[in-house]
Amino acid sequence: MMTTQSQKVFFLFFAGFLGVLLTTVTINLAFYNPVSVAATSSDSEGYAFMKKYGCLSCHKLHGVGSTVGPVLDSIGARREAAWMARWIKNPFALKPNSRMPAFVYLPDEHIRVIAEYLSQQRADTTARRTKPQ
Numbered sequence: 690m691m692t693t694q695s696q697k698v699f700f701l702f703f704a705g706f707l708g709v710l711l712t713t714v715t716i717n718l719a720f721y722n723p724v725s726v727a728a729t730s731s732d733s734e735g736y737a738f739m740k741k742y743g744c745l746s747c748h749k750l751h752g753v754g755s756t757v758g759p760v761l762d763s764i765g766a767r768r769e770a771a772w773m774a775r776w777i778k779n780p781f782a783l784k785p786n787s788r789m790p791a792f793v794y795l796p797d798e799h800i801r802v803i804a805e806y807l808s809q810q811r812a813d814t815t816a817r818r819t820k821p822q
């Protein structure tokens with residue numbers, strides 16, 4: 690039989706335990722990202738770099754992001770990876786009055802991964818090809 694004091698201690702311990710459990714569940718839910726789960730590993734790396742470097746603050750991709758710049762869902766149908774790598778590094782070399790900032794400070798490897806990833810984005814052409822003739 691527990692005394693009132695040990696019941697109190699037990700209750701406080703239990704409440705604390707529940708608190709930690711709830712916090713863990715909440716944090717896990719907050720960081721759960723269905724987009725990267727659905728994509729392949731190389732896809733999610735390119736997408737992760739785009740999020741990390743703020744591309745989505747101007748561009749929309751798969752319904753996420755802003756439309757200051759063009760939507761990139763089908764950019765792979767118009768631009769090659771090599772062109773995009775040059776563009777991302779320094780848009781002004783290709784378009785002197787570009788509104789997109791240069792990303793010269795990014796590691797070349799990260800730019801390459803992003804450009805490869807974007808060259809695979811062909812949402813519009815896929816839709817056109819699968820439409821009945």
Ligand code: HEC
Binds near residue numbers: 748786792
């Ligand atoms: C401050 C806004 C802004 C940010 C940040 C930005 N862009 Fe852009 N981007 C633009 C605009 C605006 C254009 C359209 C061309 C122009 O006017 O410069 C563009 C054009 C492009 C194009 C060519 C699109 C086409 O239709 O040819 C690509 C590819 C691109 N951006 C990729 C990226 C990537 C990758 C990042 C992140 C590393 C990024 N952008 C960050 C504004 C931005």
